[in-house]
Amino acid sequence: MATIHTALPQDTPGHxxxxxxxxxxxxxxxxxxxxxxxxxxxxxxxxxxxxILDNQVGYYLVEIKSMKIDAIxxxxxxxxxxxxxxxxxxxxxxxxxxSIRLRDYLKRSNMMKEKENIPFIQSTVLWSEITREExxxxxxxxxxxxxxxxxxxxxxxxxxxxFISALQRLWEKPILGVRVPIHARSDHGMxxxxxxxxxxxxxxLLISRPMMDEIRKPTAExxxxxxKYTPGRSHRVSIQGAPGTGxxxxxxxxxxxNLAAGGSVxxxxxxxxxxADQKRxxxxxxxxxDNYGFIDVFDVWELFKVLGxxxxxxxEREVIKNVEEFLDSDEGRNQLKYDVILVDESQDLSATVFExxxxxxxxxxxxxxSYGKGQELxxxxxxxxxxxxxxxxxxxxxxxxxxxxxxxxxTKAFLIAQSFWEKFPDMEQAKDWLSEKFKQQTPEDLQxxxxxxxxxxxxxxxxEIVPRxxxxxxxxxxxxxHTLEDARQAQRGGDLLVGVMKATPSEKSDDINEILSSxxxxxxxxxxxxxxxxIPFHDLVPYEKRRDVPEVGSIRLVNxxxxxxxxxxxxxxxxxxxxxxxxxxVKGSPKPPISNLGYIALSRSKSSTIVVFQNQSxxxxxxxxxxxxxxxxxxVLKS
Numbered sequence: 001m002a003t004i005h006t007a008l009p010q011d012t013p014g015h016x017x018x019x020x021x022x023x024x025x026x027x028x029x030x031x032x033x034x035x036x037x038x039x040x041x042x043x044x045x046x047x048x049x050x051x052i053l054d055n056q057v058g059y060y061l062v063e064i065k066s067m068k069i070d071a072i073x074x075x076x077x078x079x080x081x082x083x084x085x086x087x088x089x090x091x092x093x094x095x096x097x098x099s100i101r102l103r104d105y106l107k108r109s110n111m112m113k114e115k116e117n118i119p120f121i122q123s124t125v126l127w128s129e130i131t132r133e134e135x136x137x138x139x140x141x142x143x144x145x146x147x148x149x150x151x152x153x154x155x156x157x158x159x160x161x162x163f164i165s166a167l168q169r170l171w172e173k174p175i176l177g178v179r180v181p182i183h184a185r186s187d188h189g190m191x192x193x194x195x196x197x198x199x200x201x202x203x204x205l206l207i208s209r210p211m212m213d214e215i216r217k218p219t220a221e222x223x224x225x226x227x228k229y230t231p232g233r234s235h236r237v238s239i240q241g242a243p244g245t246g247x248x249x250x251x252x253x254x255x256x257x258n259l260a261a262g263g264s265v266x267x268x269x270x271x272x273x274x275x276a277d278q279k280r281x282x283x284x285x286x287x288x289x290d291n292y293g294f295i296d297v298f299d300v301w302e303l304f305k306v307l308g309x310x311x312x313x314x315x316e317r318e319v320i321k322n323v324e325e326f327l328d329s330d331e332g333r334n335q336l337k338y339d340v341i342l343v344d345e346s347q348d349l350s351a352t353v354f355e356x357x358x359x360x361x362x363x364x365x366x367x368x369x370s371y372g373k374g375q376e377l378x379x380x381x382x383x384x385x386x387x388x389x390x391x392x393x394x395x396x397x398x399x400x401x402x403x404x405x406x407x408x409x410x411t412k413a414f415l416i417a418q419s420f421w422e423k424f425p426d427m428e429q430a431k432d433w434l435s436e437k438f439k440q441q442t443p444e445d446l447q448x449x450x451x452x453x454x455x456x457x458x459x460x461x462x463x464e465i466v467p468r469x470x471x472x473x474x475x476x477x478x479x480x481x482h483t484l485e486d487a488r489q490a491q492r493g494g495d496l497l498v499g500v501m502k503a504t505p506s507e508k509s510d511d512i513n514e515i516l517s518s519x520x521x522x523x524x525x526x527x528x529x530x531x532x533x534x535i536p537f538h539d540l541v542p543y544e545k546r547r548d549v550p551e552v553g554s555i556r557l558v559n560x561x562x563x564x565x566x567x568x569x570x571x572x573x574x575x576x577x578x579x580x581x582x583x584x585x586v587k588g589s590p591k592p593p594i595s596n597l598g599y600i601a602l603s604r605s606k607s608s609t610i611v612v613f614q615n616q617s618x619x620x621x622x623x624x625x626x627x628x629x630x631x632x633x634x635x636v637l638k639s
Contacts, residue, residue, distance in 0.1 A: 017066015119189030241403030501575030
């Protein structure tokens with residue numbers, strides 16, 4: 001019997017053909033024929049009908065099409081239409097997209113870092129209800145002529161030997177136009193690693209009820225916005241607001257609605273860690289329905305690389321030229337055009353990004369762009385103005401959805417973060433600003449918090465001062481353990497986001513502004529806690545780890561400079577005072593204002609935030625936060 005690594009397809013309405021294929025292939029006698037069916041469990045990888053590994057013919061990605069020949073109204077090299085007038089995505093486009101995303105996923109693994117470790121995966125279409133003779137008779141002489149030489153048909157499933165012979169014939173007629181190397185015509189690459197990376201249990205989503213509630217918490221409110229914009233129509237929308245007001249969640253709801261309608265969606269942001277986070281969120285919340293569309297989630301540089309720009313940031317000026325050359329190439333001419341463009345944290349993106357997006361968007365595509373004033377870390381304009389003409393023109397002409405209420409933080413955390421952005425480092429002005437906010441009795445639609453009216457608050461933002469020296473590591477461990485305990489008792493999710501400061505190698509210096517990082521200590525403590533309590537832990541600080549997709553309910557350790565856009569039920573912030581030194585560094589790239597960095601770091605939690613200090617006398621942030629949190633507590637007590 002063949003070796004089956006996944007569940008076999010079920011005989012459900014609309015999927016009888018896939019069920020039949022599974023039953024046939026699973027009964028072939030050679031256990032060296034390995035099969036993965038319905039691979040839809042890997043975040044960031046499109047749904048894959050069938051993956052084959054056989055030690056005689058190599059690896060194959062197979063798109064299964066289960067319809068009778070009479071159901072096809074039109075088939076050419078670029079069109080695929082079922083009766084009556086139902087346009088479908090061409091299987092070649094599906095295979096190209098699927099193979100690229102699968103290869104990208106494999107390349108991100110430490111097991112496959114070396115190019116020779118990645119197997120060459122061939123592609124084909126299996127027409128499981130059509131014989132080769134039927135296909136030739138119907139399409140002979142048309143623009144799809146000879147397409148059958150690149151496919152597998154019903155009669156190829158009659159026996160294991162016929163099936164293997166059909167796969168062998170594809171070596172000379174590759175459907176994606178890429179010749180199959182001699183070494184790829186048998187078992188090759190890191191086979192054990194390949195099996196491990198495709199193992200369904202590795203990607204199993206075990207989500208507690210509190211965690212799922214946290215993920216879905218703002219969904220109902222966000223749907224109120226997303227439902228205003230019907231899929232299939234052309235929209236241009238600018239979603240604006242402070243951190244925690246639901247901008248990313250609204251983008252996600254728009255994406256999910258368009259996916260369910262069968263659309264092709266592209267989500268783009270600057271931050272690698274945020275992009276990986278969103279791959280996971282879409283994987284959790286997407287619906288398993290027929291005719292489901294698909295979404296590509298990229299950070300900017302990953303998108304550029306997929307579109308032919310291999311020079312990275314060092315050759316940024318060549319991005320447009322490289323992308324244009326790729327789109328004119330044989331491979332690029334088949335590049336998918338997107339129905340919906342979602343852009344998160346647009347305030348950090350250059351005009352180049354939007355020019356590239358225009359080249360891969362359909363002319364009638366919908367654009368939904370989130371913009372957060374005061375949250376800029378790159379491409380900053382003067383006095384907080386939009387930094388590029390493309391985005392400025394879009395914000396001026398688009399429908400603006402201005403979000404004023406915080407979906408994520410309580411009033412206290414929200415106001416502390418806002419006061420930091422507005423008034424840091426002037427403590428007296430910040431106190432006056434907070435006092436004015438507590439005098440307001442704002443209408444419901446202008447309140448800062450979804451379920452709390454000003455000045456009601458919760459003690460969900462704490463400042464902790466820990467000892468230096470030999471006791472520091474034990475103090476950090478104690479704090480992290482108490483946070484995990486509080487997280488479980490609070491029944492507000494269970495995921496933990498920990499931010500630390502870590503200078504990049506190019507910024508190391510022996511000057512008086514040497515950056516003191518808690519990274520090594522915090523990483524060691526979290527590694528120990530992860531093993532002791534069997535909690536998934538992802539260290540996303542190293543550059544090569546920032547595109548890793550984290551597990552649900554895990555502990556994530558991130559660099560403070562890369563925390564923007566992320567959120568968690570519970571957040572610990574270390575080294576925030578070191579940001580003051582980092583922004584003063586003359587080495588490295590231009591630094592954003594400290595008010596922006598602090599504003600972002602303080603507004604990440606859904607339930608609780610703890611900011612950790614080491615009694616640093618040379619810091620302006622520490623006394624500012626101590627004074628403002630004390631003042632807001634006094635205001636609550638007096639009220």
